[in-house]
Amino acid sequence: MGGFFEAALSFPTVVLTPLLVVVIGYWLVVVVGGADPDGDGAGGEGGFLGFLGLGGVPASVVVSLLVVFAWFATLAGSQLLGAIPAALVLAAAVVVAWVVARLAVLLIRRFLPAGAEPSxxxxxxxxxxxxxxxxxxxxxxxxxxxxxxxxxxxxxxxxxxxxxxxxxxxxxxxxxxxxxxxxxxxxxxxxx
Missing domain, CATH: 2.40.50.140 (Nucleic acid-binding proteins)
Structure with a gap:
């Protein structure tokens, strides 16, 4: 287990570790009812997330997916590709996180209701x-x-x-x- 913590607290993974802690804390607050993950709206197709192809899902979900996938990609990349410069691993991890998050958003959008709820x-x-x-x-x-x-x-x-x-x-x-x-x-x- 010591190797895991050492890898999680070494560059480049350490850059994203605090963000991962914040994401985990946020979702723990959501689970106990202290926050609404839909409170930020459905993300729409416009705005910065829409420009990145990540719109249509609540922003809290998109940001969480990006952080988790980027953190995991930096952890795996730094351990598997030790000879590659750490800054390049970090940049590649961000790209990998965007691709995987985009695929996840496309899947999630299929299960979200379209339009306003009928009343x-x-x-x-x-x-x-x-x-x-x-x-x-x-x-x-x-x-x-x-x-x-x-x-x-x-x-x-x-x-x-x-x-x-x-x-x-x-x-x-x-x-x-x-x-x-x-x-x-x-x-x-x-x-x-």
Whole structure:
């Protein structure tokens, strides 16, 4: 084990060892709930990471991958290629880390959701068809079709005394997040 620590604390690996300690500490804080790894956003395709081909994944993940791969490449390179100058090993390790991190980012991007998460507010303004016998202030269901073609059965309520029966076309005009239902009005009234 002494050889490992000696290699980790010798040039060029020692340049990246403090960064590796910071990355490990950061992810320990994330594990116990003290930080949000998505707090820095999804990295987008723009910016410096996007320019490097590393966008679309949270920056904390990208930086962590770069540090870990560069640290491991300097450790392996300095031990396997002892005759090569240490500065050249460090430069090669950074290039290797970028290539491996780029491949990892491409794989990770496949598993990340694309776009914003859907919400109930996406249904507001859409028409629905009442599916229950009637809709009251406390009861009712309707079928709504999203722009992507999917449909959902949602809980609906009406504030007025309109006769909303099965088959009636209505408009979802508000959502009650506490009650988990939509307020509806007949479509013919909504058009006026």
């Amino acid at each position: 109930r507010a996406d249904f507001l303004g859409l028409t629905c068809v009442v599916r229950t016998g009637r809709v009251t202030r406390t009861f009712g269901q309707a079928e709504v079709h999203a722009p992507d073609g999917s449909s959902a059965i949602v809980q609906v309520r009406q504030a007025g005394d309109d006769d909303l029966r099965a088959g009636t076309v209505a408009v979802l005009y508000d959502v009650d997040p506490d009650g988990d239902f939509f307020w509806i009005i007949p479509a013919d009234i909504a058009q006026n």
